[in-house]
Amino acid sequence: MNERDLEFNLYELFDSESLLTRTRYQDHDRHTFNGVINTAKAIAEKHFLPIRQKLDTHQPTFDGKKVQLIPELKVAIAAVNESGIGSATADYELGGMQLPPIIASAAGAYLSVGGGVGIGYNMLTTANANLLEVHASDALIEKWVKPMREGRFMGTMAMTEPGSGSGLGDLSTKATKTEEGNYRITGSKIFISGGDHDLSENIVHLVLARVQGAPKGVKGISLFVVPKYLVNDDGSIGEDNEVALAGLFHKMGGRAQTSTALSFGEKNGSVGYLVGEENRGLQYMFHMMNEARIMVGTSGAVLAVAGYQYSVDYAKNRPQGRLPSCKDPLSPMVNIIEHADVKRMLLAQKSYAEGALSLVLYGTQLSDDSRTAKTQEQRQYAHTLLDFLTPIIKTWPSEYGPKANSLAIQVLGGHGYINEHPVEMFYRDNRLNPIHEGTTGMQSLDLLTRKVPMNNRQGYLATLDEIYKTIEQSKPYANLDEFSVQLATAVDTLKETTQSVLTAMSTKHIDLALANSVKYLALFGHVIIAWLWLKQGIVATKALAEQPHQEDKNFYQGKCQALQYFYRFELPKISLWAALLNSTDSSTYDMQVEWF
Amino acid sequence: MNERDLEFNLYELFDSESLLTRTRYQDHDRHTFNGVINTAKAIAEKHFLPIRQKLDTHQPTFDGKKVQLIPELKVAIAAVNESGIGSATADYELGGMQLPPIIASAAGAYLSVGGGVGIGYNMLTTANANLLEVHASDALIEKWVKPMREGRFMGTMAMTEPGSGSGLGDLSTKATKTEEGNYRITGSKIFISGGDHDLSENIVHLVLARVQGAPKGVKGISLFVVPKYLVNDDGSIGEDNEVALAGLFHKMGGRAQTSTALSFGEKNGSVGYLVGEENRGLQYMFHMMNEARIMVGTSGAVLAVAGYQYSVDYAKNRPQGRLPSCKDPLSPMVNIIEHADVKRMLLAQKSYAEGALSLVLYGTQLSDDSRTAKTQEQRQYAHTLLDFLTPIIKTWPSEYGPKANSLAIQVLGGHGYINEHPVEMFYRDNRLNPIHEGTTGMQSLDLLTRKVPMNNRQGYLATLDEIYKTIEQSKPYANLDEFSVQLATAVDTLKETTQSVLTAMSTKHIDLALANSVKYLALFGHVIIAWLWLKQGIVATKALAEQPHQEDKNFYQGKCQALQYFYRFELPKISLWAALLNSTDSSTYDMQVEWF
Structure with a gap:
């Protein structure tokens, strides 16, 4: 990681110090912010960097009974758990540090770079715990989230099935209600990151399944906590819960993190605890x-x-x-x-x-x-x-x-x-x-069919407002003229294109109107990145005017040059994407399966 | 491989049958052409495809003494050697089949896909033998090329050194002339593909080295045959020639082929046989x-x-x-x-x-x-x-x-x-x-500084002529109008850009004028591919007019649709590259080292 650039983002671009005025963060100061970042950096350098290559070249193996990971990973992850960084953003009551997410993210960046996806086990656990804290009952939180926050348990999210990858509405894992009020889960999941390992006492799977009799499609899917091992009332680890490892996938990258095929409840069904309400x-x-x-x-x-x-x-x-x-x-x-x-x-x-x-x-x-x-x-x-x-x-x-x-x-x-x-x-x-x-294709459809039209284009219009504000703020700086003019033109292109795609969506065959949606996301993405570069350019220009010392001067000049690069080499591409979208180009839509 | 598309290229686009009128190929016919292609396909399916994944997941290893490769590779390569495909294009006298290179290339395509780079051992051997046949003495050809053509020896090319990758002028491997008229070679080479293995009786390295007292830079480099083992006069394998394997590189891909660090002549110098003349x-x-x-x-x-x-x-x-x-x-x-x-x-x-x-x-x-x-x-x-x-x-x-x-x-x-x-x-x-x-960067400089200006732009102008011929040929076909007009405009863009870059090269700082040369190659490349797509479109359009059976009809329609795709989605990119080149954009040239 580039320390100077992180500092630039946190304290010059996004003014993270202003967060200190919020009640939640009142115990912190820039010192504690930097403390946690430096701790992460130290752990990355001490525990992850030395094993980064080994994690990559020694893929997890499965001997039919247990997953084997290199032992150093357990030590490294223990160091993360001990530091508390894994729960950096969680409430104090839940064992967290109540740090702002942007600070936790900066700390996590060091661990990611140092450990490759080794740190992914912790990140998934955090995401799992965050979800349960919002949607699960107090009893579930007490039983499953607390040990995750303490680093004793780890978490996964188990969505994908062999027969339905991105199409969650087609998933078929079953949940049957028992007399005790719990559920028995049966089915198969694939590509479950961290789905099995010996890094923690237990693994808390969040499993999407269909309660018997539920509506078909996306409206009949419920969420369950399905642990690898049941947990007794005294908190001790109990019986095996029939979550069987069916196999490991061998990935091109991200090899430190197991990607597993899991089979749930092959005998009596795995015990599952409903999160929130059914469906x-x-x-x-x-x-x-x-x-x-x-x-x-x-x-x-x-x-x-x-x-x-x-x-x-x-x-x-x-x-x-x-x-x-x-x-x-x-x-x-x-x-x-x-x-x-x-x-x-x-x-x-x-x-x-x-x-x-x-x-x-x-x-x-x-x-x-x-x-x-x-x-x-x-x-x-x-x-x-x-x-x-x-x-x-x-x-x-x-x-x-x-x-x-x-x-x-x-x-x-x-x-x-x-x-x-x-x-x-x-x-x-x-x-x-x-x-x-x-996937990128699905994100593009989400952007065009849901996010743009949503609430009378509220999000879309708010985003444009933010961009216009930045253009306005750049006006005093002559060196930025070229770029603010270009960005304003780009926003015009974006607006015209948006209008033309939305019109096509309501007047032409919807499959045709959406055929080039990936190019719409590409266009919007480039405008957003250009906007953020202009924002960075404003900060750098102001800083340069204050005659910083040589090292900072170099840093800010680098920012200005990268801004120029993006506007000269990258932003002009949007005109090509806009042309395809404005003409509702049908090249891909017209292609017939048998022509391939 | 797509058999139908290969057939299209060989017999519809490039009319390989017309080669049969050339004396060198007079013994062949379309039947023998297809015979060798089908043989390659059969070997690929029988010997390479089944081990393709194993070759990838079982990288060659080095135990300090010998390289270990999976044994199946030796069998597969023996099958290639037995088939004679390895020397498909060579003269009959040298054990070859005197097949046209385009046919050999089509055959090789099956082996490449089936065997990953496993087949690379053969391809390098062929390239090595081809060079020696042109530039070496009869004695060297007899001794080294014949066994390579027979598949008993394999060949490499040993150029890169640790201290000079792409900059061959800076290489430092030494050659000292001996009293017998040979040379002793000492030095280190890296990234030598197929530099060591147990697939053949011997390995024939082509080594670039500098004879003592030779001029510095590129003008003082000589080429030597340096075998792994010397060969006795009766053709039997003789002494070890001090070509030591210093280590293997672990590559991201192409793992079937060893990439080696070799050390030459650590004791007395490896015996080297000069190819052609010194320097x-x-x-x-x-x-x-x-x-x-x-x-x-x-x-x-x-x-x-x-x-x-x-x-x-x-x-x-x-x-x-x-x-x-x-x-x-x-x-x-x-x-x-x-x-x-x-x-x-x-x-x-x-x-x-x-x-x-x-x-x-x-x-x-x-x-x-x-x-x-x-x-x-x-x-x-x-x-x-x-x-x-x-x-x-x-x-x-x-x-x-x-x-x-x-x-x-x-x-x-x-x-x-x-x-x-x-x-x-x-x-x-x-x-x-x-x-x-x-690298792409070096090819771009080669294109702009050597290939374009060479012989009063003879090659450049000949290329444009070929493109104009195709545009002319496409005129009768209304469905191609859109594309031939677009291609003519693209050629105009190319011509203007070429002129403007050449002018910059003679009027501006040369480092600035060449700063965006990669974009020039990108532009020219896209025009060339667009041209070849139009060529394909003409063939497909003609064929469609002759009411082919359904399967062929689908094939030709696929060609037309891919042509359209390239012209709508890809070719327009050249306008962006032209803009950067025509303005001699200085964003990269101006960037200072200390700003990174």
Whole structure:
């Protein structure tokens, strides 16, 4: 991670210190914020970084009975649990530190980079516990969330089934009500991250299943707590609950985290505890999924930052070749960072990685604001923005993170392709992000069919307002003129395109009107990232005017140059996507199955 | 591989049957052409496909003494050797089959897809032997090439050194002349593919080294045959020649082929046999490198085709979700190929993969024409075109192949990310192609600084002529109007941009003028692929007019739709690249090292 850039985001771009005036955070100060970030950094450096490669090359194995993970991971995860970072944002009463999510996210970034997805076990546990705290009964919270907050239990989310990946309405895991008022769960789930391991005393699966007699489709899905082991009334671990590991998947990346096929209740049914009410499971799960989507975007962004930083360091120290202007082939070689094309690959990475990072931190802050901002109006406004932007927060970093990682490989050349350096691992790890928690295609449909029209385009219009505010704020700075004019034009393009797609949706065949929805998300995503770069440019321009010391001056000039890169090399792409959308291009829609 | 598409390329697009009128190929007919292709297909299916995944998951290991490969590879490679396909294009006298390279390439495509890079051992051997046949003495050919053609020896090319990757002028391996007239070689090489293994009796390394006292830089490099074992006069294997395996690299993909660090002559120096004359080694090696560059492009293309075919089959058989127009959530799921966005991802792959395939086959045919076309004028013209196009033939498939493979993963979703399916392997394997045999950045500089200006832009102008011919040929077909108009405009853009870049090169700082050269290659590449798609469209349109049977009709309609996709979704991108080049955008050039 780039410490200076995190500091820039937290304290210059998003003013995290202002959070200290909120009651929830009143015990904190910038010192405690930095304390937790530094603790995370120390744990990452001490426990995760030394085993990062080993986690990647020693995939978890399954001997038919137990999952084998390298023993060092358990030690590293214990260190995270002891530090309390796993529950950094939770209430004091539940064993948490009541830290703002944006600070927890910055701390988590170090752990993610250091540990690859090793830290994923903790992150999923946190997300699981967060969901239960909102939707489960006190009894369930006492029994399952407390041990998760203490780090004794870990959590998963078990949604996907072999016969229905993204189509949750088609899932078929069954729940049968018992006389004691609990349920017996039977069925199969796949791709369950952290679905089995020996890192904790117990595993708390959140399982989507269909109660017998429930309506078909998405309206008949309920959510259950299904532990690996039952827990006795005194809190001790009880019987095995028939959650069997059917197999491990071998993933291209993210190998530290088991991806499992689980089979529930093959004999008598696994005991399941209903969360909330029957048939509302998907709603509850969506609560977790929105959080999970920000997490996925964060992973995309953080891996991009990691690859960028690594390749910058490499390029600064690797001599190779000479500049075209050099007429003497016997002169000393230059470091490759001097080559314009290497600069291009680094600047592109910077513009993707730091643009994505500011987007996910903005999303994290909105999520916090929607719960802890001072007025109901502010909370509602933040909620509106976040709800609208979630598909973009999930998708843009997921799509551009792997592109950044590919450039990091290219900067290193042959050395980037071998596991002596971690950039090829970042590339593999990051490739999952456009897939899980809703593919890019699904996010695009969500954006166009739900998020844009929702509440008379409230979220859409609020987002445009925010962009216009930034354009207005940039006016005093002449060096930003070029960019604010370009952004205003881009917003015009976005508005026209939105109108034309919505018109097509109501006048043309809906499948045709939505055929290029991925390009709509691409367009909107680029406008959002351009907006965040302009925001960063304003902060940097102001700071430069105050004659900072040389190191800071370099940092701010780098920001301005990455801003320029994004506006010159990236933002113009929206005109191509707009053209396809405005003409309701039918090339893909017209393609017939038998022509392939 | 898609058999129908190969047939289309060979017999409809490039008219390979016309090669039969050339003396060299007079013993062949379409029957023998297809015979060798079918043999390759049979070997791929019998020997390579069953071990493809095992080759990927069982990387070669090094116990300090010997490299361990899975034993099945030796069997598979023996089958290739027995079939004679390894020397398909070589002269009869040298044990070859005198087949046209385009036919050998089609045969090789099956082996590449079936065996991943397992077949790379043979391909490198062929390239090595081809070079020696042109540049080495008869004695060297007798001693080293014959056993390679027989499959008893294998070959490598040993160029890269730890201290100089792409900068060959800086290499430091030494050659000292001995009294017997041979040389002793000492030095270290890295990233040598197939540098050690137990697949053959001996390994023939082609080593670039600097004879003591030679000029510095690229003009003082000589080429040597340095075998793993010396060979006695009776042809039996002799002494160990001090070529020590210093270690194996662990690559992200292409794992069947060892990538080695070799150390030459640590005691007395390895015996080396000079190829041709001293100090002309780089010239000879370039002969091989041009071939190797077509091979790399071919690998990019063929892996893209493989991923495309696999994801089409998957999408046709995987039910998931419903179309937006479906109002009944309880209706049966559709196969995912029905979703417009899945069609988009498949069409994009088709346009990349089949566009790239036709480019590399065109390049292969030019290479053949430059040697076997009937008149000297024709041979010269083919040579001019090939020489000019090589950076594009190498780069475009290398850059767009991995993009296609990424889309194949996305089509499969979570299933694409695990090794149950081969698409994630294709993605990893293909990522090497933009790196080896000259990175994309280096190819771009080669194109702009050498290939475009060369001989009064002869190659450049010949290429434009070819494009104009196709535009002219498309005129009778109304359905192609849209595309030929667009292509003519694209060529105008290319011409303006070329002029403006050349002007900048002579009037502005050369490092600035070349800063965006990668975008120039991208632009030219897209025009070339658009041209080849129009060529394909003409053939398909003609064929459709002849009322083919339904299966062929589908095939040709698929071609037309992929053509349309490329012109609507891809070709417009050139306007953005042209804008950057025409304005000599300085964003990357201006970036300072300390700002990163």
